[in-house]
Amino acid sequence: MDPNRFQQSRRAAQRLRTLVPGGAHTYAKGPDQYPQDCAPIIARGAGSHVWDIDGNEYVEYGSGLRSVILGHAHPRVTEAVSKQIRCGTNFVRPSLLELDAADAFLDAVPTMEMVKFAKNGSDVTTAAVKLARAYTGRDMVAVCTGQPFFSTDDWFIGTTPMDAGIPEAVQKLTVGFPYGDLAAIERLFVEYPGQIAALVLEPESGALEPPPGYLCQVIECAHAHGALVIADEMITGFRWALQGAHALVGAVPDLCTFGKGIGNGFSVAALAGRREVMEIGGLDSQHDRVFLLSTTHGAESGGLAALLATIEVHRAEGVSDQLATIGRSLRQELERVIDDAGLSEYLKILGRDCNLVFATLDAQQQPSQGFRTLFMRQLILHGVVGPSFVVSTAISARDVEHTAAALAAAAPVYAAALERGDPAADLGGAPVKPVFRRRA
Structure with missing residues (x-):
């Protein structure tokens, strides 16, 4: 990996940690939830993609902890909010x-x-x-x-x-x-x-x-x-x-x-x-x-304007049906790649189609934070970021193809770690940790 690829993100993350307890305003976004050497700090988002402050681009899943259901900067929502806040907040x-x-x-x-x-x-x-x-x-x-x-x-x-x-x-x-x-x-x-x-x-x-x-x-x-x-x-x-x-x-x-x-x-x-x-x-x-x-x-008027616009888009575009359809397509593609790689006993796509998560299992088929770290790291290195595969309606067919390709690139690394019985060499630092734990 290019050591400069995440240089600015690492620097900003360290600065955040000294100013904000936990390094983030939501524990689930904290630095202990992502691989240490490639935890991007986000600069902007549009639709299903985000860009970090180093200029790397990603397909993003679980955006905003599942809150960005229509994709980033959805035009009808941002227009409604912009119009409303000009009238006072x-x-x-x-x-x-x-x-x-x-x-x-x-x-x-x-x-x-x-x-x-x-x-x-x-x-x-x-x-x-x-x-x-x-x-x-x-x-x-x-x-x-x-x-x-x-x-x-x-x-x-x-x-x-x-x-x-x-x-x-x-x-x-x-x-x-x-x-x-x-x-x-x-x-x-x-x-x-x-x-x-x-x-x-x-x-x-x-x-x-x-x-x-x-x-x-x-x-x-x-x-x-x-x-x-x-x-x-x-x-x-x-x-x-x-x-x-x-x-x-x-x-x-x-x-x-x-x-x-x-x-x-x-x-x-x-x-x-x-x-x-x-x-x-x-x-x-x-x-x-x-x-x-x-x-x-x-x-506050911006949030209520966003609510009204989101309801309007939901009714007009059948958002729940879209999410289910996109998620179903994503599941099928990812499971095909997993099966082809012989990893179906160790890497699983779970949940409702509109709310997909992944389970990372070790050689004994037990949940593993180490293998979760390895998997997330490989996805990030291949242009996919997220703690899950939860979709927004902005996820495109091309995004699904890109994600399947990223998983295909991650598969041999995962398989090699299973063969060794230890993912440590591919973690880029300490493994990710559960949010709820008594000690650091």
């Missing part, structure tokens, strides 16, 4: 845009009756937990343990190895259940009778297919025990379907939280739910009031 009273955005969102997600906007997913999911606690008069929350992330706030982070700074008393208020196991949820309600305010889960879990009727059964079980269900649609909302993944299976959760793709990378998130529950955060309920998402920038 924040006011002392609500703007008409807030009404338009609420109307459009609830029309797109017709299972929900009220909505409140914010700037990030953690805030709206924590607000949903607070509503559930206030509505039920209970303190405990149960989260799906097979799903990696719900919030930066203590009620969730206290369940992870990164629980430093979180009081033990807070940690004890959250318990877990495995995805797809209804009996495990029943056992929780028996173990903690009358104590659980809500179950929090994604409607669909990564590479796991939900059992038939699962989400509807979860809601029925929760209601039978006096608890609510919060569906986290951060990943699935607008990607599986405009109306959310819960609607595809005929389920109506009490509360839903949306973010990521709903603004094509602009900062906007949504808490939506049943009127009876949402109103306790408003002015028209006889219930004790909940201080709910009172944020200065929650209705």
Whole structure:
């Protein structure tokens, strides 16, 4: 590898690390998540491609942690945002845009009756937990343990190895259940009778297919025990379907939280739910009031304009169908290359077509951070960057071909490391690490 190829990126990454704890504003984008000698610092993006500050060009996957659903700088979204911010971005009273955005969102997600906007997913999911606690008069929350992330706030982070700074008393208020196991949820309600305010889960879990009727059964079980269900649609909302993944299976959760793709990378998130529950955060309920998402920038006009434009593009272009079609084509090409290389037992493409991830296994067919590092490094060296193969609608047939070629170039390096039983020679430094770990 040319030692100067990532020179400016390495220099900028080191400077970031001295100024920003963790070297990034999101742990999943941190330097410990990418190969040490080729972790590009991005200068710009257009459609499905990004360029780093050294001038290297890449096909990008998982863009914006799955938020850039239409591709970078989508013209209808950027035009809508540009037009709106010229009229002002924040006011002392609500703007008409807030009404338009609420109307459009609830029309797109017709299972929900009220909505409140914010700037990030953690805030709206924590607000949903607070509503559930206030509505039920209970303190405990149960989260799906097979799903990696719900919030930066203590009620969730206290369940992870990164629980430093979180009081033990807070940690004890959250318990877990495995995805797809209804009996495990029943056992929780028996173990903690009358104590659980809500179950929090994604409607669909990564590479796991939900059992038939699962989400509807979860809601029925929760209601039978006096608890609510919060569906986290951060990943699935607008990607599986405009109306959310819960609607595809005929389920109506009490509360839903949306973010990521709903603004094509602009900062906007949504808490939506049943009127009876949402109103306790408003002015028209006889219930004790909940201080709910009172944020200065929650209705900032750029994010709401992006939301409206993204909904319009979604309806006009059938975005969810496009994502599924592109992902299906990508999966087929990548699996063909993997099979041809004899690596099908060690390198796997998993997940729904619109949300593809990869699994990197060692010679014993066990998940390996070392082989993940090797694989990501080879892809980057051949012009493909991303922690996954999650597509945007901007991914073209040529991009799919390029990605398949990059994988074909990576395959012999992967195979040689398997033969040696050790990928260390091809990592470019230390292996990538899990985000949630107790020590550096």
